[in-house]
Amino acid sequence: MRRKYTLALLACLGLSTLPALADDSTEALARTCNNCHGVNGVSAGGAMPSLGGQSETYLKHIMMEWKTGERAAASMNRLIKGYSDEQIASLAKYFAAKPWVPIAQKASADVMARGKDVTDKCETCHGATGGQPDDETTPRLNGQSALFLHLELDKYRDEAFLMTHKKMIKSARKMDEKDVGIAAKFYGNQSK
Amino acid sequence: MSQINRRDFIKAIAAASSASVLTIPSAHAGQTKGRVVVVGGGYGGATAAKYLRMMDGGIDVTLIEANSTYTSCPLSNEVISGERDIKTLEVGYSGLKKHGVKVVHDWVTGVDTAKKVVSTKGGQTYAYDALILSPGVEFNYAAVEGYTEELANTSLPHAWKAGAQTLMLKKQLEAMPDGGKFIIAVPPGPFRCPPGPYERAAQVALYCKTHGKAKSKILILDSNDSFSKKALFEQAWKALYDGMIEWVPGASDGKVIKVDAKTKTCFTNFGDHKGDVVNIxxxxxxxxxxxxxxxxxxxTHWCEVKPESMEAKAQKDIYVIGDSCIGGDLAGNFGFPKSAHMAMTQAKVAAGAIIAKINNLPLPVPFYVNTCYSVVAPDWGFSVVHVYRVENNTWVYVKEASGISPVTMPDKSPVPRLYRKVEAEYADGWLRNVLADAYS
Known part of the structure; x- marks a missing residue:
């Protein structure tokens, strides 16, 4: 991060900048993630999640689970096999060091009121707005793509889709079908 | 499904992709460290121009592109079926200008490689230290007797470059009667967007099925004997559009060698096929x-490049990216697919190599990734991915990381529908993100 600030400072002063880490192989590797997850891991939306600012442990864990086949995915489980364990570790570190940028998506007052209720149980681990995870293995949800969150809950609820987190599986399957989208929108709307 | 699903986006009128991408600040240095000219403002060229500026604000980057708006070819088959508004595929160049890219709308007419100068139709010249060519493809109309560029623009659209022809093909489909025949003629590979013709067949079938034209037929006349994601397409065609789509491989006389525009008849070596809509x-x-x-x-068809940098084998300091280049594991029959994602990957490798060279730094380790989604129905998509490493200046196709979505589960049971639904959503999420990564 310090290097970035130095760059920013130089830019502000109108001085010639250093090449932005062109020699850094992790930076070059991360550019392959940018196509779908955005520069600095800030997604431009749709079903693609933001990665920047999620914890290193969470990011590494989920990538390794896909790589070993413990956890199912539609596309990432294939792609991730192209990266070595060391590359996965350095990508997790790289994106974890970026700031978490919540993109607050619109939701009606009704959805927000109902969302507060239906996410009551989620709060224990994710915090009131989804932005205060209780440990390093728990992802941030605040301002994450609501469509992504909805699809993730669908995966947890589908017995045919191999997921690993027992508590999440149990909680997601207890939800009413109609509340799934509401919970996703509730967190997608959070700016903090 | 929630309100914020793909259909809302793809039908939306306002396509302005407002990606909030954080960027590394670029300095406007008093003195330029180097000049890079990028020719062509598709996915490849736009990405190269943006990343050059993001990586090193001291580099002067000029992008030369004829048009002021780019229309994404990926997912344009959904425009033909009416599933997507073409505006969601359109993007301008203001985002690149914010990165300090000098965008020039002109047409490059020549390059003096000795003097390192590009000249344009508009009479301008641009000197370069490095030149990136991302010119896309040129169509060889003469290869199909009776077909011309004029016909493509007026009555027999190929719609293999998205825009006016995409909309023309959509109109022709709308005018087709129930029980009509829609012919798609596929050229010999390698061609742009390998799964495109077969996705198009599915989108046309989707339109027919949902618009009271289920008796219609889609005939794919193919010059080739196999195709990308074949097992996935055939599975989806049968499940969703049973009996509507027929594929004729090259070995069964599928190759179209001649077309008669007046009677809308396609001729193969031994047969002829009359269509209501003919898409050559x-x-x-x-x-x-x-x-x-x-x-x-x-x-004489494609440009060979160096794996570590995308520099043309034939010319120093000129980098060829996107559909014009050829690379990957050709011996193993795993060449680079001609896709937007691949072009962007190549653009980032080229940009990294150029920045390293100008700054006398070692070349970054190149890494090539492709992702390509096909959408056969609003809740049914699938993908193919490719990963290539570079070892000893050669591309190595990473087999265990590559390949298509599952056709069945490992125990041969059917793939849960959620996989297909999720990938249909990913296709749209991919589009939003690649547009942002290349143009914002």
């Missing part, structure tokens, strides 16, 4: 400028 995709090769410069060293 002509064979193509590297963009004109790249061929004119003698860079198309692969069978």
């Amino acid at each position: 995709i002509p064979p193509h090769h590297a963009g004109k400028i790249a061929r004119d410069m003698g860079l198309a060293t692969f069978k």
Whole structure:
């Protein structure tokens, strides 16, 4: 991060900048993630999640689970096999060091009121707005793509889709079908 | 489904992709460290221009592109079926200008490689230290007797470059009666967007099925004997559009060699097929400028490049990216697919190599990734991915990381529908993100 600030400072002063880490192989590797997850891991939306600012442990864990086949995915489980364990570790570190940028998506007052209720149980681990995870293995949800969150809950609820987190599986399957989208929108709307 | 699903986006009128991408600040240095000219403002060229500026604000980058708006070819088959508004595929160049890219709307007519100067139709010249060519493809209309560029623009659209022809094909489909025949003629490979013709067949079938034209037929006349994601397409065609789509491989006389525009008849070596809508995709090769410069060293059609940098084998300091180049594991039959994602990956490798060279730094380790989604129905998509490493200046196709979505589960049970639904959503999420990564 310090290097970035130095760059920013130089830019502000109108001085010639250093090449932005062109020699850094992790930076070059991360550019392959940018196509779908955005520069600095800030997604431009749709079903693609933001990665920047999620914890290193969470990011590494989920990538390794896909790589070993413990956890199912539609596309990432294939792609991730192209990266070595060391590359996965350095990508997790790289994106974890970026700031978490919540993109607050619109939701009606009704959805927000109902969302507060239906996410009551989620709060224990994710915090009131989804932005205060209780440990390093728990992802941030605040301002994450609501469509992504909805699809993730669908995966947890589908017995045919191999997921690993027992508590999440149990909680997601207890939800009413109609509340799934509401919970996703509730967190997608959070700016903090 | 929630309110914020793909259909809302793809039907939306306002396509302005407002990606909030954080960027590394670029300095406007008093003195330029180097000048890079990028020719062509598709996915490849736009990405190269943006990343050059993001990586090093001291580099002067000029992008030369004829049009002021780019229309994404990926997912344009959904426009033909009416599932997507073409505006969601359109993007301008203001985002690149914010990165300090000088965008010039002109047409490159020549390159003096000795003096390192590009000249344009508009009479301008641009000096370069490094030149990136991302000119896309040039269509070889003469390869199909009776077909011309004029016909493509007026009555027999190929719609293999998204825009006006995409909309023309959509209109022709709308005018087709129930029980009509929609012919798609596929050129010999390699061609742009390998799964495109077969996705198009599915989108046409989707339109027919949902618009009271379920008796219609889609006939794919193919010059080739197999195709990308074949098992996935055939599975989906049967499940969703049973009996509507027929595929004729090259070995069964599928190759179209002649067309009669007046009677809308396609001729193969031994047969003829009359259609209500005829969609000829002509064979193509590297963009004109790249061929004119003698860079198309692969069978005079495609430009060979160096794996570590994307620099043309035939010319120093000229980098060829996107559909014009050829690379990957050709011996193993795992060449680079001609896709937007691949072009962007190549653009990032080229940009990294150029920045390293200008700054006397070691080359970054190149890494090539492709992702390509096909959408056969609003809740049914699938993908193919490719990963290539570079070892000993050669591309190595990473087999265990590559390949298509599952056709069945490992125990041969059917793939849960959620996989297909999720990938249909990913296709749209992919589009939003690649547009942002290349243009914002």
